[in-house]
């Protein structure tokens with residue numbers, strides 16, 4: 633899953649793809665590099681960021697979705713708003729990637745059920761502006777699994793079919809670095825929920841902290857090698873997909889992992 637943030641302020645590539653034609657060209661380049669899905673997002677979710685209104689989010693994403701799907705790309709819409717998801721589905725998106733797992737907008741899960749698209753239910757506790765206040769866990773894996781199970785139950789109650797659901801531990805969302813490492817090491821327990829697992833570590837701040845020198849975190853755009861390592865470890869644990877900025881290298885690493893698995 634290739635990340636296409638059409639936002640002026642996303643943490644690692646903010647502003648690069650705000651122009652729709654540039655965004656579409658970049659999305660198609662990720663597809664050519666081997667991305668199976670292009671994840672289009674119009675609202676930054678970086679820690680501390682405020683919200684944008686639905687009209688702005690729609691204006692940033694829907695036309696990009698339309699042009700990408702018209703060119704044959706498979707597109708997910710990264711939104712927590714049902715209205716934005718509905719417009720993106722109308723433009724050809726067939727996956728809703730809801731970082732809030734349906735919590736932010738009560739209309740989201742009924743929309744997903746009614747349209748029959750797939751939905752990524754990510755573990756989330758609050759909007760980015762306040763999510764740092766919710767990063768308290770006893771057993772982070774057990775609590776993330778339990779809270780994801782609640783979101784799955786809510787989706788099924790809303791009428792979402794089992795085979796439409798993908799789950800995601802939500803690295804960096806109401807989680808500190810230690811929580812991210814623990815979750816990354818126990819993806820098998822997320823998988824035990826019985827749904828495909830999407831894993832999103834790409835360029836996140838816990839990787840920057842790991843690679844810090846004299847207290848200065850590694851810049852976001854210099855975290856792709858570390859991201860690649862997290863992807864390989866995620867493949868080993870049987871994830872359904874990885875959500876990354878650097879697609880080509882990830883596809884190469886996946887090929888190595890698959891060739892090695894075949895040789896076992």
Ligand SMILES: Nc1nc2ncc(COP(=O)(O)O)nc2c(=O)[nH]1
Pocket residue numbers: 635637642643644673677678710729730731752754800802803830831832833834875
């Ligand atoms: N399913 C899913 N969606 C996401 N969307 C945005 C971000 C934030 O990262 P970005 O600013 O690089 O998009 N992370 C995730 C994630 O981990 N999982």
